[in-house]
Amino acid sequence: MTDDGDHPPFPLLVPEDSTDLDDVRSALRGADAVDDLGTDLAATLAWVVAVPRPRSLAASWELLASVAARDIAAARVLEPHLDALGILDEAAAAGIALDLDASGSWGVFAAEGPGARLEARQDDGTWTLHGTKPWCSLAADLDHALVTAWVDDERRQLFALDLRDSAVTARPGPWHARGLDRVVSAPIDVDAAVAVPVGEPGWYLRRPGFAHGGVGVAACWWGGAMPLRTALAAAARGERADQLARAHLGRADVALWAARAVLVETATVFGAGGSASEGLRAARARAVVADAVEVTLTEAAHALGPSPLVADERHARRVADLQVYVRQHHAERDLARIGGDVATEGGRW
CATH class of the missing domain: 2.40.110.10 (Butyryl-CoA Dehydrogenase, subunit A, domain 2)
Structure with a gap:
């Protein structure tokens, strides 16, 4: 199943024949029907409130990545909405009685x-x-x-x-x-x-799904970077393409491919009930994806030059949005936390 050329093929993370994709397809059809998705905030919020909830963690990350491939700001709006509803579901499953209106954004x-x-x-x-x-x-x-x-x-x-x-x-x-x-x-x-x-x-931090939300954000980063890979591939096919153009594409492709493998494995482990080291696994996944996104941003800048940054509004906006969004990863500080966990607790793979 392919798109209209404005964003990468769907699905991105979940196999094509997965039964979990029905709600994702429905949500993406709704997204594609929104004029100025991500830039018209009121229309984007109305779509977010109406989005059908995916039935699995992998499908949720698929939805977030696919929306980010369309518009990063739209994914930035959708992700905390789904996270909040998921937290409320966790509370209900834990027997926490809540007297509140969960409708709206x-x-x-x-x-x-x-x-x-x-x-x-x-x-x-x-x-x-x-x-x-x-x-x-x-x-x-x-x-x-x-x-x-x-x-x-x-x-x-x-x-x-x-x-x-x-x-x-x-x-x-x-x-x-x-x-x-x-x-x-x-x-x-x-x-x-x-x-x-x-x-x-303390329940918010101790709950089983705490680590899941952080990787959902990483799925947005990854999906948001995929159109840059598409732009690099187009440049590598161009008449003026040389070995350097192909090397830039190859470096970005390998980094995003590795990040995809990590997201898929993480969704599989978490979906099966996780493990005692979910927090460390989530931190590792976020670090891998953040590195892949930063590699892709660099390769796109080097391969494509300034032209799309000043003459292509969608490309320029995507790069700017992604640079801000990926800073939710705290770079060396997050790596230091990972190193501390591995040093003190062993950090099993």
Whole structure:
């Protein structure tokens, strides 16, 4: 099954004959029907809310990668929405009773930052949130979010927050991004907004699916880089192509092929029930994919030169979006954490 030439063939990660692809196909047909997918934020959010939920982890990553191949910003909107709904499903499966409206669009705000702190307080059985939460993507546009807040100085707990509450103020910035410029990720200020606890303190980090979300983001990075491989292949077929053009394509192809193999294996292991080292496996997968994306960005820049960066709006936007998005991987700091885990715990493969 091939596309119209604007993005790579589908499927990308899951075999063509997989029965899990029906919902993915339906979601992608909906995406292709959205005018200005990713640039028209309202239309993109309406599509995200209507997306059928994939039935397996592999299909979810397939959907994220395929959407990112179409538009990276659209995948950046879809990924936390699906992650939030998956977390709520995990909570229900764990017997956590939740009295909340799960309709509408969702985000996940779990980042911390210097000078910003969101605290949770309980009074007569009602939880309220107070303070500032950084890096809240699309907070001014979403309906709800799952947010982490400090219960005390040592424990963080997850809460469902209605972003339409007048006690929640989404800041417009600072957001001077050239990539993902439409997906504003700025702080929110919360003044005693009522929130619904989702699990006990620490449950968010301990839950089995915590590692899965991080690799879902990596699937977006990988899918977002695939059209750059397509552009490199077109250049390598051109009349002026030489050995260097083919070498640039080959280097990107090998890196993305290896990253695909890692994503497929990771989805298989996690889908089978995972292992005690899911966190380390997820961190390794993210590192492999991030490296492949950065290799592909470099090879595309070297092979294609400045022309598509200044004359091809879609290519220039894709490169800028991908450069910002992949910085969710913290490079050497994440590698140092992997090294620490391997050094202290053995890090079995």
